[in-house]
Amino acid sequence: MRKKDDGKEESIKKAVVKLILEEGFHGTSISKIAKRAGVSPATVYIYFENKEVMLQDIYNEYSEDIFSHLLDGINRQMQGRQLIETLITSYYNYIRGNKEIFSFLEQFSSCPSLANRCEERQGMCKVNDLILNMKADRMIKDYSNDNLVALIFSPVKSIAVDHCKSEEEKEELLKEFIYIIQEALLMS
Numbered sequence: 001m002r003k004k005d006d007g008k009e010e011s012i013k014k015a016v017v018k019l020i021l022e023e024g025f026h027g028t029s030i031s032k033i034a035k036r037a038g039v040s041p042a043t044v045y046i047y048f049e050n051k052e053v054m055l056q057d058i059y060n061e062y063s064e065d066i067f068s069h070l071l072d073g074i075n076r077q078m079q080g081r082q083l084i085e086t087l088i089t090s091y092y093n094y095i096r097g098n099k100e101i102f103s104f105l106e107q108f109s110s111c112p113s114l115a116n117r118c119e120e121r122q123g124m125c126k127v128n129d130l131i132l133n134m135k136a137d138r139m140i141k142d143y144s145n146d147n148l149v150a151l152i153f154s155p156v157k158s159i160a161v162d163h164c165k166s167e168e169e170k171e172e173l174l175k176e177f178i179y180i181i182q183e184a185l186l187m188s
Contacts, residue, residue, distance in 0.1 A: 009047050011037040013058050017104045025055070025111060059108045062101050067123020069094045074130065080139035080186045083130075085178050088156055092174055095160035102161075140185040152181060 015036035019028040030051055034041040048054035073086045095102045131148055134140045140148070159165075159173045 008037070008039055008043060012039065012044055012047060012054075013061075016054065016058055017100050020055075020104055020107060021100060025107075055108065059105060062105055064123045065098075065101075066091075066094055066105070067127060071123070071126055071130070080134065080188075081182050083134060083139065084152070084182050084185065087152060088174070088178050088181065091153055091156045092160050095157060138187050141187060143185075148185070151185075 012033060015033045016028070019032055019036055023032070028051075030041050030044050033054075034044050037044070044054070048057060070087055070090045073090050074083065078086065127149065128145050131140070131145050135142050143151075155177055156174070159170050159177065162170065165173070
């Protein structure tokens with residue numbers, strides 16, 4: 001049995017992301033992925049059972065990376081204002097610094113036949129736990145977690161991916177948005 005090589009696996013993942021963005025899910029084949037990654041199609045099957053499993057595995061891994069990035073900057077000593085600002089700026093910085101991966105995740109999550117088969121993300125559970133703790137500590141108002149997640153993160157995505165605004169305009173919008181969310185959600 002052939003051994004796995006982390007470098008090849010990473011090349012395959014990068015090839016998948018680029019091809020999905022260029023050609024879509026249906027236009028991306030194992031042979032195209034292998035060619036772009038500089039490996040044989042047989043090598044791709046060492047790492048992934050089939051194309052669908054490969055896409056789901058990559059989606060799950062990169063989704064978890066976002067949550068890890070969000071939560072890495074959080075510590076228990078932070079108060080409400082700082083927690084909200086850190087969550088928002090971490091998400092914004094992730095999107096801006098990982099444009100291709102983020103676009104792949106967005107494209108994948110909008111394809112129900114693929115996204116519906118993905119596992120529950122541990123990172124999302126941790127974000128929900130953080131929000132529950134913030135509510136329990138009476139830092140933020142007791143709205144549903146689903147609404148809070150949508151309210152905090154969806155506008156950040158809109159700001160980050162806006163191609164009509166300059167970086168300076170986006171930064172100003174982000175600062176204003178942080179202020180709006182802090183004023184709307186914080187208890188004191």
